[in-house]
Amino acid sequence: MINKDLVIIGGGPAGLCAAKMAAEAGQSCLLIDRNRTLGGQLIKQTHMFFGSEKQFAKTRGIDIANKLVEDVRKHPDLIEIWDDATVVGLYQDKVITVLKNELYIKVQSKAVIISTGASEKVLAFENNDLPGIYGAGAVQTLMNVYGVKPGSRIVMVGSGNIGLIVSYQLMQAGVRVLSIIEASPKIGGYKVHASKIRRLGIDIVTSCTIKKAIGTEAVEKIVTVKLDEKWNEVPGSEKEYEVDAVCIAVGLTPLTNLQSMIGSEMKYISELGGLVPVIYPNHETSIENIFSCGDASGIEEASSAIVEGYITGLLASKKLGNVHPRYDELMDEYNTQLNNLRNGPFGDKILNGLKKQGA
């Protein structure tokens, strides 16, 4: 058994920022990530971020990831990093089991920060298992990490920011985006992204969903259908598209198996993307010293995950007896930043969700 006071699970924006704050407070920690490259989903984001300079606006996601990783690597004495290591179990006595190079390792911790991020939502439609049907995360990985085109003619399902941005990137890569379809009556993402897409001549069809995919070895065609205000299919409104790829970008749901596994109180809150842990004032779950932050506690944006990571890092270190020399000042600053971020276009929805999430 290996002993570690603080273990941070997940090395995306939230986890990296929590580790940085812990180290600055003099708190040692172990940061575990299942990928070979730290940075989480940021490493696939080749576009520049919006928002405030404080959360790296006008910087590309991948550059933000590099910056956050650099911050963490400045503290080799305090932050131990295990990459390519998967946490497979989290138990009530705060023992964590990790699979690392086929080795099954037990770690006894005193406190844990869960920052595991999110997983993509999928859709149930006919032949939804045909090759060529991708989640938006897979498309970004192929295109932006490995430089591989996912297809040549594609329909995007979902008009949230991810759907809009990935459509734009697909066009830049020379892939024809035939259409973006959106089940709800309104475009989900920022207007500025949607306008950019429209200027390229791509249709965004609202109140429309994918009915089925057709193909033998891989997807060859899809059929879409319009939806009425009660989300029922409108007969006769079917439309066919010849495609070799479909990208599903219908949102994210928090990755909460570790919080569930250890038995923390959970709640289904649609505003936050699905099942989330109930969060106590100290950013803990219902189990003392088990903290949760970033998308793993509720879907927001990378900028919010960054700030939540800082806050949770400060709180967890304090709980373990290491108070950051600028604790009060930083807490004020980050809480103000978080409030400002939640005043954005999706703020009301998030705040509503958070109200339900609080203990």
Next chain:
Amino acid sequence: MSEKDVIICRCEDVTLQDLHDMMDQGYTSFEELKRLLRIGMGPCQSNTCGQLVQREISKYLKVKLEDVKTQKVRPLATGVKLNSICEGANNES
């Protein structure tokens, strides 16, 4: 719609038809469906199908999505070879 061509759980290859057949027999909770169909018991441990099953149960029972009881999550979060666990135990002593 051809329900047998709609995949709900891709790890264990469970279709919408499989799900509805069980529901018609009265098995309408995730826990029951899991034991009968192995749904959610594959490599992704219901990270993918969880919300689809929840939606189907909600539609079938005509209850709100947030009122559908979600699945119990247990260790391990992903597949681990028995050999790794045994060697891990050897290293303990």
